[in-house]
Amino acid sequence: MKQIFVDIDKCTGCLTCTLACAAEHSSSKDIVGAMLEKVQPRISVEAVNGKAVPLMCRHCEEPTCVDACMTGAMQKDKETGIVSNENNDQSCIGCWMCIMACPYGAIQPNEEEGIAIKCDKCNGREVPACVESCHTGALLYVDGKTFTQEKLTKTAKALTEAS
Amino acid sequence: MQYVIIGNSAAGTQAAETIRKYDSAGNIVIISDEPHAAYSRCLLPDYLAGERSEKTILFKSANFYGRNNVATMFGKKAVDIDSENQKVYLGDGHTVSYDKLLIATGSSAFVPPIKGIDESGIFNLRNLDDAVGIKEAAKKARRVVVVGGGFVGLEAAYSLYSLGLEVTVVERLSQIVPGQFDVKAAAILRNDMQAEGIRIITGDGIKEIAGPSLWNRLFNKTGKGVLLDSGERLKCELVVVATGTRANVGLTDKTGIKVNRGIEINEYMETNVPNIYAAGDVAETVDVVSGELGLSPIWPNAIVQGRMAGLNMVGQTRKYSKMIGMQNSVEFRNVPAIAIGLTRTPDDCEEMVIHRPHLNYYRKLILKDDILKGMIFVGDIRRAGVYAALIKKKVPVTKFKQQLLKESFGYSSIIS
Numbered sequence: 124m125k126q127i128f129v130d131i132d133k134c135t136g137c138l139t140c141t142l143a144c145a146a147e148h149s150s151s152k153d154i155v156g157a158m159l160e161k162v163q164p165r166i167s168v169e170a171v172n173g174k175a176v177p178l179m180c181r182h183c184e185e186p187t188c189v190d191a192c193m194t195g196a197m198q199k200d201k202e203t204g205i206v207s208n209e210n211n212d213q214s215c216i217g218c219w220m221c222i223m224a225c226p227y228g229a230i231q232p233n234e235e236e237g238i239a240i241k242c243d244k245c246n247g248r249e250v251p252a253c254v255e256s257c258h259t260g261a262l263l264y265v266d267g268k269t270f271t272q273e274k275l276t277k278t279a280k281a282l283t284e285a286s
Numbered sequence: 287m288q289y290v291i292i293g294n295s296a297a298g299t300q301a302a303e304t305i306r307k308y309d310s311a312g313n314i315v316i317i318s319d320e321p322h323a324a325y326s327r328c329l330l331p332d333y334l335a336g337e338r339s340e341k342t343i344l345f346k347s348a349n350f351y352g353r354n355n356v357a358t359m360f361g362k363k364a365v366d367i368d369s370e371n372q373k374v375y376l377g378d379g380h381t382v383s384y385d386k387l388l389i390a391t392g393s394s395a396f397v398p399p400i401k402g403i404d405e406s407g408i409f410n411l412r413n414l415d416d417a418v419g420i421k422e423a424a425k426k427a428r429r430v431v432v433v434g435g436g437f438v439g440l441e442a443a444y445s446l447y448s449l450g451l452e453v454t455v456v457e458r459l460s461q462i463v464p465g466q467f468d469v470k471a472a473a474i475l476r477n478d479m480q481a482e483g484i485r486i487i488t489g490d491g492i493k494e495i496a497g498p499s500l501w502n503r504l505f506n507k508t509g510k511g512v513l514l515d516s517g518e519r520l521k522c523e524l525v526v527v528a529t530g531t532r533a534n535v536g537l538t539d540k541t542g543i544k545v546n547r548g549i550e551i552n553e554y555m556e557t558n559v560p561n562i563y564a565a566g567d568v569a570e571t572v573d574v575v576s577g578e579l580g581l582s583p584i585w586p587n588a589i590v591q592g593r594m595a596g597l598n599m600v601g602q603t604r605k606y607s608k609m610i611g612m613q614n615s616v617e618f619r620n621v622p623a624i625a626i627g628l629t630r631t632p633d634d635c636e637e638m639v640i641h642r643p644h645l646n647y648y649r650k651l652i653l654k655d656d657i658l659k660g661m662i663f664v665g666d667i668r669r670a671g672v673y674a675a676l677i678k679k680k681v682p683v684t685k686f687k688q689q690l691l692k693e694s695f696g697y698s699s700i701i702s
Contacts, residue, residue: 169699171699176698178697187586190589192345194329212348213342213345218616219615220586222624223613223671223674224586226674227672227697228671231668232622232667232668
């Protein structure tokens with residue numbers, strides 16, 4: 124199963140991913156439309172000690188947000204592994220229990236509509252909009268095993284070059 | 287293998303789902319004294335306000351019982367357990383045998399001994415039937431008195447207010463939501479509700495609830511009088527009593543199961559009697575903040591306990607990792623608020639506070655030796671879960687202590 128991975132060293136904090144996310148989740152599907160509709164991005168880029176850190180839902184194996192959801196709106200899809208409170212049998216009521224539960228702080232309140240919003244991996248899009256828009260390669264959409272393998276290869280390479 | 291689950295709410299249904307995941311052949315039976323499919327009690331105020339229907343308060347999909355091949359015995363009350371012969375007795379005389387039994391009977395509304403409190407026109411808000419009753423009675427009522435200024439009382443107050451009733455809330459203690467928030471947070475929430483037009487009286491108890499006088503009854507009037515300790519008399523047609531809950535432990539009387547305020551269980555969700563487990567509001571677990579055994583009647587913990595009970599009943603031995611006993615999130619009107627862990631600062635703890643009541647904004651963190659023990663966020667509740675994780679995992683915050691109260695503080699502040 125493909126996941127969104129972050130290579131922190133490559134992130135320059137350009138915020139293109141947040142715009143692409145907002146555009147994808149707007150009804151117009153473009154950036155200007157998203158700004159007019161005031162669509163909140165579901166990915167954030169935080170500044171920590173002068174360093175940019177992209178942050179979004181990890182679609183956990185045992186998601187605490189799903190456990191905390193008292194309406195049953197927040198579900199983890201058995202096939203895709205996507206955790207979302209949209210397009211399920213029950214609907215979100217904005218009780219913010221999931222916000223209280225998420226250890227990553229990856230769920231935001233949409234106070235206007237009174238519902239919680241979070242990354243839905245663009246709901247079946249082949250490559251999530253944030254990853255597609257990232258031109259530094261800081262965001263990757265790959266299989267977990269591939270990611271680990273590449274990281275191992277990279278570390279090994281760095282070690283051999285250093286010696 | 288016959289798995290019997292008493293209770294059809296968060297813990298019970300979660301256990302059933304978990305058992306079925308690992309055991310496709312065993313029989314699973316859910317017994318519930320309520321005749322309804324599993325619904326979310328937390329949504330009853332929304333049902334009362336007319337924002338949700340009997341269908342949209344269900345938290346499992348419609349085919350939940352069928353899909354998981356769970357037999358249901360709804361509308362039947364389990365009255366006794368014979369732990370020796372592994373049998374559950376039902377109120378209608380039937381018995382159900384079990385190999386593994388889960389007690390997930392939850393809790394009931396506690397009704398204080400007040401004169402006149404058992405008359406008609408006085409309701410709790412614990413079950414769907416209560417909510418249906420209040421909704422019906424509200425049609426003929428103009429004024430309502432809500433006894434108890436906790437979560438349920440205030441949510442009921444707000445729902446009834448939105449139906450057009452004149453609402454007065456009476457809380458015996460000196461602040462509203464005394465169990466979940468401190469004085470400062472309560473004051474902000476109180477102002478917000480009063481601004482809407484709900485009257486809130488604190489520091490006053492109920493002396494007596496008087497029915498309609500003979501004269502009024504002759505004219506078919508249903509008016510009541512709620513007499514307060516201070517002498518004030520509130521007139522109303524409807525009374526909602528929301529003065530806390532008690533764990534439903536009555537069933538365990540003859541079983542030898544160890545009961546304190548709830549059923550004592552170990553970290554495998556087992557009671558002291560073989561093959562009997564407990565989970566949810568009825569169970570006592572160790573709180574990660576206090577380290578003490580106690581009830582933790584909140585939704586997320588019931589779900590996790592239900593899952594852990596299911597896993598252990600089916601032989602997938604797994605330890606329940608201690609949870610935070612108290613975590614609450616509310617938004618009565620406009621101001622969201624979250625409290626996790628300790629809310630009142632003990633003498634040996636330090637607190638970090640931002641208090642801007644005019645902006646409905648309040649943040650308080652309670653720390654002991656640089657370990658977070660509790661927090662309150664009012665007005666801006668974003669990223670509250672990050673703090674909950676710090677509390678649960680007892681992470682020393684020394685490195686990022688100065689950033690803790692900043693709105694920019696988040697998960698990335700911890701990892702870098």
